Amino acid sequence: MITVAQVIVDVAAYPVDRPFDYSVPAEMTQIIEIGSRVKVPFGPRNVLGFVVAIKNETDVPLEKIKPVSQLLDFEPVLTAEMLELAKWLKNETICYEIDALQVMLPSALRAKYEKIVNLQTDIEVLPRALQEVFRTAPHVNLNVFEKNNLLTELKQALNNKQVSIENIVKQKGKVKEVRKVQITQDVQKLMEIHQQISNRAKKQKQLVEWMQNHAGEVITPEVIYKEAGTSSQVLKSVVELGAAAFVQEEVFRDPFAKEVQKTKFLSLTDEQSSALNQIMAAIDDKQPETFLLHGVTGSGKTEVYLQTIAKVLSKGKEAIVLVPEISLTPQMTERFRSRFGEMVAVMHSGLSVGEKYDEWRKIHQGKVKVVVGARSAVFAPFENVGIIILDEEHESTYKQEDSPRYHARDVALWRAGYHQCPVILGSATPSLESFARAKKNVYKLLTLKDRALKQSLPKVEIVDMRDELKKGNRSMFSQSLVESIHTRLEKNEQIVLFLNRRGYSSFVMCRDCGTVLQCENCDISLTYHRKNEKCKCHYCGYEIHVPKTCPQCQSDHIRFFGTGTQKVEEELAKLFPGARVLRMDVDTTRTKGSHEQLLQAFGDGEADILLGTQMIAKGLDYPNITLVGVLSADTSLHLPDFRAAEKTFQLLTQVSGRAGRHEKPGEVVVQTYTPEHYAIELSQAQDYEPFYEREMHMRHHAGYPPYYYLALIQVSHEDVLMAADYAGKAVEWLRSQLSFKVSIIGPTASGISRLQNRYRYQCLLKYKVEPDLIPTLLQLIKIYRSNWIKKGINLTIDLDPNMI
């Protein structure tokens, strides 16, 4: 009897986005399982694949069937649930099945491909240049030839069958290793070597002498440098002489570097216990119910999560907690670790590939029962999930921006259905979609109106910057804000200043002709960075020095405009000379861990003012913060996005929540040019429901979610005409296929009409219920993939886009 494995191969392309049948060699039949990774021959090369089914017959002619060449996992890496979820994702987000499978695994388990050139004949028959390369070994990585410019010679040798090229599959993830030095056991040999070394090489002699006393030991190079008083150069020479050898030794990453103090349950308010009881009931009844936990900032949502998790754990089940990447601070994760100790795994982008792999393995092997992580943690390979929690449910980071374009909330709901467990969506400012569902009783609404410690919400003052301008105040600080800052500085309390920078960064302009420095590849003005006097494109990374004269008119009246954090920092220094300011933006948080360090420093009182962009809006919870200033509330309001008002309201509410979370009362100053806008007005009292009503009305009027679903189709090409032409073709085709109930808007040029030298057009579909939509879009993708792709067109479909 033949055993056949159906394999999804690691090739993201339309014609191969289906299972291929492979025969399973006899020695593998007992151990191969669904969800295992395998190496398989595919056409002329070898690729990685996932076993999605095992059966005993096949429709494929036997002569076509090749055998699996290697089984990579003794334990399958994907469960049956994940394979099913991948199929759902493929259809739901229109992506390749392989992409859906890969996104569920840590990148360490993905494949790395290399090409190896094998020598097939005697080395002497080769041209000189090639002989050099093969001198050390008969198998050489192809990139060595590329580096040495030997591709022509290599091609020749290939034609003459003197060498062959082999595709090999490697694992990306590796066990962490350190380089150590193994000193030879043979003292005699060390003495011989000592003899050989010329008397001029004093350091080398010294090192070998030292080695004679440490024969056979394995030591790190650093220790040797220190003890023998040598350098890496000397050690290298001595190793070449054969006195010692470099070896790799495995070490294990220590995830729990610091012990945490266990904490106990906090007592709950009536609102909290009522919410908790309802969730507990759903857990007991194994109901896949979705709860929307709507609680003002500081109302103690986290404590509800913690006690829910305790309940789930007591039932022997596991819990998944999702938080937005940006608020995944040590402060947040500490709370979970301090309650559940070593039962917790943490997953976020700050971890190295290896660390992520280690955390994933802890989940996979059942060593932990709780995972706290960003978006991708929704795929945590638990097999008995008891609860899934999405904190800050409205955050746009829960949607992945590239393929597979999934939303963690949708995946969570799917998994909850599979495991028959509840989901908690928590937020102070729920997304309109979720709140609308709660109103329609699709989700169960749980409300926490009061702050847990009964602190009053901070007093919010809205300052009309137009009045300031009339008063002759042209700075970016209103009089009121300046006064408030002074007061706090005197009282030694802390201040957070928030600069809503999106689309409002510094640019460089010529004052004579008005030319603004633009990116060469994108239709975007360059952002000025004072630190290195450079102008940078935030989309493609293009960078130039600030020119001395205008490239258009050669005038030297060239200067930068706009309000970046750096500029605010300078002005702060002028206004408050003694104040210690910490700046947090992309520039100061680039390196790993710097984000945490800065927050820690601020928490420890090392600065008076924290100045930053979006990234400081969340998770910041220090008792000494009593003033929050929003420098320009409206910048996010005027973005060409139907969610602009919602985003602004969320942001202002979120930021205001940073002040006065503990004993000291908080104050918030919001500066704006449009104080009459409802998003700003209603954020003053953190009045969610009135805002919800207003905004829903707008959405209804304009035909946006949650009343309609959206699909965004983007077409790009190096040539404007081609991009426009094919965007038109796509729209034309969709019009002919879809019913009149779907409104098709476009094609129009995208918000950023050129990115990385590609012109971009888009078209927006609005629809209510349209069963034919997905199949029609799949058809469009088919047309694109079979014909348009060759012409250099790039087409993407984003269902439920975040931004338009």
Place this chain on the structure above:
DNA sequence: AGCACGCCGACT
């Protein structure tokens, strides 16, 4: 996607 096969123009 990547790679081989295969059919036409410009060179040793």
Place this chain on the structure above:
DNA sequence: GTCGGCGTGCTC
């Protein structure tokens, strides 16, 4: 005559 351009088609 051969080398190499890239159009076409297949991958279990």
